Amino acid sequence: MPYRAMRESLNAVIDSLSDGILVTDKQGKIILYNQKAEAFLGMGISGKAALGKPVQDHIRNDVLVGLITKILTLDVPYHTEEVCLMDIGITRLRVHVNPVRNENAVLIGSVTLLHDVARLSAIDKIKTNFLSMVSHQLKSPLSSTLLQTSILLDGIVGEFNEKQRDLLQKVRNKIKGMVDLIHDILDVCYIEEGGHLTQIENLDLAEILQRTVELMQPQIQDKNIALHVKIEDRLPLIIGNKSSVEAMFINLINNAIKYTPSEGKVCVEMSENAQNVQIEVSDTGIGLEEEDIPRIFDKFYRVRSDRTKNISGTGLGLSIVKSVVDAHYGGINVETKIGKGTTFTVLLPVK
Amino acid sequence: MEKKKILLVDDDADFTEAIKLLLESRSYDVTAANDGKEGLKKVQTEGPDLIILDVMMPEMDGYQVCAKLKADPKYRQIPILLLTAVGEAISTTGYTKEMGMRIEADDYIPKPVEPIEIVERVEKLLRISMRKKA
Numbered sequence: 179m180p181y182r183a184m185r186e187s188l189n190a191v192i193d194s195l196s197d198g199i200l201v202t203d204k205q206g207k208i209i210l211y212n213q214k215a216e217a218f219l220g221m222g223i224s225g226k227a228a229l230g231k232p233v234q235d236h237i238r239n240d241v242l243v244g245l246i247t248k249i250l251t252l253d254v255p256y257h258t259e260e261v262c263l264m265d266i267g268i269t270r271l272r273v274h275v276n277p278v279r280n281e282n283a284v285l286i287g288s289v290t291l292l293h294d295v296a297r298l299s300a301i302d303k304i305k306t307n308f309l310s311m312v313s314h315q316l317k318s319p320l321s322s323t324l325l326q327t328s329i330l331l332d333g334i335v336g337e338f339n340e341k342q343r344d345l346l347q348k349v350r351n352k353i354k355g356m357v358d359l360i361h362d363i364l365d366v367c368y369i370e371e372g373g374h375l376t377q378i379e380n381l382d383l384a385e386i387l388q389r390t391v392e393l394m395q396p397q398i399q400d401k402n403i404a405l406h407v408k409i410e411d412r413l414p415l416i417i418g419n420k421s422s423v424e425a426m427f428i429n430l431i432n433n434a435i436k437y438t439p440s441e442g443k444v445c446v447e448m449s450e451n452a453q454n455v456q457i458e459v460s461d462t463g464i465g466l467e468e469e470d471i472p473r474i475f476d477k478f479y480r481v482r483s484d485r486t487k488n489i490s491g492t493g494l495g496l497s498i499v500k501s502v503v504d505a506h507y508g509g510i511n512v513e514t515k516i517g518k519g520t521t522f523t524v525l526l527p528v529k
Numbered sequence: 530m531e532k533k534k535i536l537l538v539d540d541d542a543d544f545t546e547a548i549k550l551l552l553e554s555r556s557y558d559v560t561a562a563n564d565g566k567e568g569l570k571k572v573q574t575e576g577p578d579l580i581i582l583d584v585m586m587p588e589m590d591g592y593q594v595c596a597k598l599k600a601d602p603k604y605r606q607i608p609i610l611l612l613t614a615v616g617e618a619i620s621t622t623g624y625t626k627e628m629g630m631r632i633e634a635d636d637y638i639p640k641p642v643e644p645i646e647i648v649e650r651v652e653k654l655l656r657i658s659m660r661k662k663a
Contacts (some may be wrong), residue, residue, distance in 0.1 A: 239644035297599040318585075322543040328644050329547050357641055 198271075201278070204285060206233050206250055218271060218292050239266065242290070245275045249288045252278075263295070270299045300403030303371070310367035313360045322359065324353045355490060362494035365425045366477070369501045380415040381423060383455050383526070387448060390427040394435070402440050410449040414528045418506045426502040429495040430459045430522055435521070436489055438463035453528050454508070460521035466514040474512070476499040499524075533655055536577035538568035538594065539612070540586045548581070551644050552651065565589030569597060572604055579654055582634070582645075583612045585614040600635040606661065608654040611637035 179187075189212075192199055198215030202208055208228050215221070221228050221236050234243045245260045260275040272295045278287040327334065327350040331343065338346065352455045391407055395465040398405050438461040447458045464485045466474065473479045478493040480486070499522075503510045506526050514520040536558050539545050544562075549559045560575050562568040564586050572580065580598070584591035591611055598604045611634040635657075636650055 318541060318640075321548065322541055324641045325544060325547045325644065329551055332551075332644055334550055334644075520537075 196294070198290075200233075200290040200292070201287060202233055202246060202250070202290075203287045204250060206246065206288075207231065208233055208236065208360050209287065215290075215292055218266060218269065220266075223226050234439070235505070239264065242273060242275075245273065246288050246290060249275050249277050250285070253285045255283065268296070269294055306367050306370045310364060310371065313363045313367065317357070317360050317364075320353060320357050324350065324357060327353060348413070356494075359492045359494075361491045362498060365422075365498050366494060366501070369422055369498070369505060375419070375505075377419055377421075378417060381418050381420055381422060382413075382415055383423065384409045384413050384448060386420065386423055387427055387446065387457070390424060390431065391446065394428070394431055396442075397432070397435055401435060401438075401442075403435055403438060404443045406443070406445045408445070408447045413448065413455055414452055416455055417529050418526070422502045422505065426499050426524070427457075429499050430457075430524070433495055434459050434461035434463065434520070434522075436491065437461065437486075451525065454525040455528060457524040457526070458521060459524075460519060462519040465516040465518055465520055467514070467516065471514070473514060475510075531633060532556060533578045534558045534560065534575060535579050536560050536562065536568065536571055536575055536649065537581045538562045538571075538586070538591070539581075539583035540564055541583070544583075548647065551647065555648055557651070565591065565594040568594055572598065572607070577607060578658070579608050579610065579651060581610045581612065581651070583640075586606065595634050606658065608635040608658045609633075610635065610650055610654060612642065613637050613639050 192210075192212040194215075195212055195214060199210070199212050200215045200219075200220045201210035202210065208231055211221070211226070211228065219237050219239060220241070233246055237243055241262065241264060245262065249260055255451040258276060260273075262273050264271045264273050272293045274291045274293075276289050276291075277285050278289050280286050327346060330338075331346055331350060368385075386411065387407070431444065431446060434482065438444060442462040442519045444459070444461045447456075449456050449458075466481065467483075472483045474481070475496050478492040479497075480491060500510060503524055503526070507529075508524060510525075511523045512520065513523075535552055537545055537548055537552075537559055539548075539561070540563055545561045549561060552559045560571060560577065562571045566588055568580070568582070569589075571577075582591040582594055595609055595611060596608065598609065635654055638646060638650055
């Protein structure tokens with residue numbers, strides 16, 4: 179087949195794809211794209227007018243331009259993909275940006291794939307709603323049952339013998355665990371349903387942190403842990419959702435307390451770092467194994483070892499923290515040493 | 530001294546029973562109502578010293594009952610303790626905006642709740658209201 183005919187039929191093929199495709203050279207100039215990409219990204223006038231032009235001139239989506247630039251500038255062999263979800267107009271796209279390398283592994287450009295996930299998102303939403311409904315339905319009877327067992331244990335309706343008390347205490351602890359789980363699931367659902375998007379306000383992180391710390395005093399005293407809080411004066415406000423930021427603080431500090439033995443130390447520091455508010459939560463706890471680190475933000479993942487077997491938890495705490503950080507366009511980092519302690523550092527951008 | 534009268538408005542019978550046992554053991558006189566409407570009626574007939582009000586109820590929810598009572602000069606001074614589910618304390622602001630009414634509860638407490646906490650809040654609210662009257 180002559181070259182021209184081959185090129186034409188290739189163009190026909192990529193224009194027939196239901197996904198959008200966009201290829202750039204190493205300088206970020208657009209060298210190939212199809213009709214779907216044109217439609218998704220609103221690249222204006224059709225007829226492939228954007229060919230040969232820099233991406234930033236024809237794509238008004240900063241996030242996407244940022245990803246392509248990152249792939250092209252961060253030229254390292256193991257950096258093979260950037261993936262993100264993007265809402266453009268009414269469509270939700272899953273975007274993959276990959277580097278293109280020639281046979282000598284030299285970076286020659288980037289390829290972007292845009293996949294419409296609106297239908298999938300809709301199904302996902304139904305599932306989240308269902309989960310949240312089930313949790314709400316369970317919460318009310320569990321709350322009642324918890325109160326009933328508390329009242330039995332209080333001895334208001336008569337005293338128990340030691341064995342009975344012991345059994346009842348165990349029942350109560352189990353119910354308490356279920357209530358905690360339900361709360362965590364509802365926190366996850368709240369974020370997945372986009373609840374954090376509907377109530378956005380200016381947040382004084384210092385104030386929220388202080389209140390959270392007050393709420394946690396009983397746990398701190400129970401375990402006899404020294405809690406140091408250091409908050410820089412006059413921190414900038416950030417824009418965000420109050421309840422999810424609260425949930426983030428609670429889970430970070432709760433974890434620090436939980437995985438730190440009695441008499442240990444937990445430090446919470448908040449400061450300004452470039453255009454971010456930085457929150458650092460460090461403990462003198464049991465620390466994390468290197469191999470566990472990639473999975474600690476996964477839902478329901480819990481480190482299983484002799485050191486953790488007596489520590490109860492739902493495995494949702496850090497996944498909540500991560501999704502709150504993501505929802506606020508922030509970043510989170512963890513440093514840890516077995517037997518020495520762990521430090522989580524969160525950066526939330528000031529906008 | 531005369532027993533203080535508490536009106537408990539909650540649609541969960543098990544919860545109501547447990548709170549009743551708890552508060553009666555502390556020498557309070559407790560009357561219960563199953564929903565918001567019945568609650569409002571009992572405010573008139575029983576004349577409680579304090580109202581414990583669940584937020585989530587069919588027919589008329591706790592916020593509406595609270596707003597009605599706080600708008601009525603005759604009942605405004607009765608302290609109200611709102612029982613919210615976790616996560617609702619935050620949505621209170623959202624609710625306030627949506628419904629265009631302010632929630633003027635005297636105190637609120639998230640469910641699930643520890644017996645000791647209920648007792649402490651009730652004592653505190655009654656103390657404040659006694660002082661106001663005096």
